[in-house]
Amino acid sequence: MSRTADILERLVAFPSVCRTPNGEIVAFCHDLLQAAGAAVTVLPGPEGDRANLFATFGPPGVPGFILSAHLDVVPAGEGWSGDPFRLRRTGDRFVGRGAADMKGFVACVLAGVADLPQDLARPLHVALSYDEEIGCVGVPHMIERLPDLCAMPTACLVGEPSDLHPVLRHKGKVAGRITVRGRTGHSSRPDLADNAVHLAADVIALIRDLGRDYGANGPFHPLFEPPASTLQVGIVSGGTGVNIVPDLCRLEWEARAVPGLDPMVILRAVEAGIAALLRPYEAAGRSLRAACEITAAYPALDLPDEAPLRYLAEGLSGQPALGAVSYGTEAGLFQAAGIPSIVCGPGSITQAHRPDESIGLGDLAACDAMLARLAATLVR
Numbered sequence: 001m002s003r004t005a006d007i008l009e010r011l012v013a014f015p016s017v018c019r020t021p022n023g024e025i026v027a028f029c030h031d032l033l034q035a036a037g038a039a040v041t042v043l044p045g046p047e048g049d050r051a052n053l054f055a056t057f058g059p060p061g062v063p064g065f066i067l068s069a070h071l072d073v074v075p076a077g078e079g080w081s082g083d084p085f086r087l088r089r090t091g092d093r094f095v096g097r098g099a100a101d102m103k104g105f106v107a108c109v110l111a112g113v114a115d116l117p118q119d120l121a122r123p124l125h126v127a128l129s130y131d132e133e134i135g136c137v138g139v140p141h142m143i144e145r146l147p148d149l150c151a152m153p154t155a156c157l158v159g160e161p162s163d164l165h166p167v168l169r170h171k172g173k174v175a176g177r178i179t180v181r182g183r184t185g186h187s188s189r190p191d192l193a194d195n196a197v198h199l200a201a202d203v204i205a206l207i208r209d210l211g212r213d214y215g216a217n218g219p220f221h222p223l224f225e226p227p228a229s230t231l232q233v234g235i236v237s238g239g240t241g242v243n244i245v246p247d248l249c250r251l252e253w254e255a256r257a258v259p260g261l262d263p264m265v266i267l268r269a270v271e272a273g274i275a276a277l278l279r280p281y282e283a284a285g286r287s288l289r290a291a292c293e294i295t296a297a298y299p300a301l302d303l304p305d306e307a308p309l310r311y312l313a314e315g316l317s318g319q320p321a322l323g324a325v326s327y328g329t330e331a332g333l334f335q336a337a338g339i340p341s342i343v344c345g346p347g348s349i350t351q352a353h354r355p356d357e358s359i360g361l362g363d364l365a366a367c368d369a370m371l372a373r374l375a376a377t378l379v380r
């Protein structure tokens with residue numbers, strides 16, 4: 001336990017905020033894993049200044065088990081009662097950015113591998129990603145390299161905070177930016193200009209109405225709250241003056257899709273709706289146009305109730321499974337790559353992304369015990 005706490009203190013001290021270089025925390029994890037006997041591969045992402053890390057204990061050519069986590073944290077923000085990047089103990093809790101989401105789990109993993117049995121018959125993999133917090137941006141680059149790194153794993157456990165309840169399902173997500181362009185002019189002659197904000201208003205209504213359609217007509221998944229897929233526009237920016245016809249408006253939007261509905265289907269519905277909105281303007285020779293780009297996307301997680309991994313995780317954690325949670329994780333991406341995946345980690349999701357984020361000492365000890373039980377299943 002004190003080893004876990006010591007490692008957590010080191011991990012929290014790296015301000016590994018999403019969208020920033022992560023070389024220092026990756027090097028720290030690399031050295032601990034290598035010292036424990038792993039074959040470690042650092043996998044730089046296309047950004048060039050940040051990397052995923054993949055480590056294997058035991059025979060790489062045999063199907064094994066992945067423990068997955070992200071190393072990035074959300075920015076500290078305001079309202080802390082101490083330095084967010086200095087772990088401190090308050091009663092029976094550790095406080096610091098990432099304590100629960102999810103450096104606590106990473107600390108348990110890095111502490112536990114020092115005690116791994118030497119005679120693993122099946123490998124244990126440790127997969128550490130970057131920029132999860134901005135929409136699972138890093139981990140796809142690691143997943144696409146998996147065939148070069150190891151035999152196809154049989155399972156993946158993502159240690160996001162779930163109070164050690166195995167989580168079977170979450171919604172998928174797509175988030176995007178829509179850039180509407182028109183032609184500027186004086187507001188006294190709008191007939192000579194093309195108002196980008198006005199077209200953006202139609203796009204906003206389109207996205208809102210699509211969300212209402214899914215809410216009214218499904219598909220529905222009764223385990224989720226709300227039970228349907230949802231859409232919203234979260235950011236709008238455009239225009240420079242009330243007497244100037246705006247030629248530019250940007251929207252940022254997202255959709256969260258129930259299992260069984262591919263988030264990309266929602267994206268295509270938005271794109272088709274925008275194309276239909278533009279058609280009369282194109283026919284009239286107007287200059288309005290719109291471009292869609294994806295800023296983040298991950299598929300839903302949907303592990304069947306009867307999946308062997310569900311019973312394995314319940315046995316390891318000692319907690320009953322949860323049918324669905326409202327937050328998303330990298331587990332959907334591992335599942336989409338053909339690896340049965342489940343979420344199960346220490347601490348509470350209610351601690352994530354808030355000031356004075358904390359995790360209980362008991363939560364870490366229970367996770368240490370879960371990982372030791374997992375390791376024992378990989379022997380023989």
Ligand SMILES: [Zn+2]
Nearest residue numbers: 070101102160
């Ligand atoms: Zn997280």
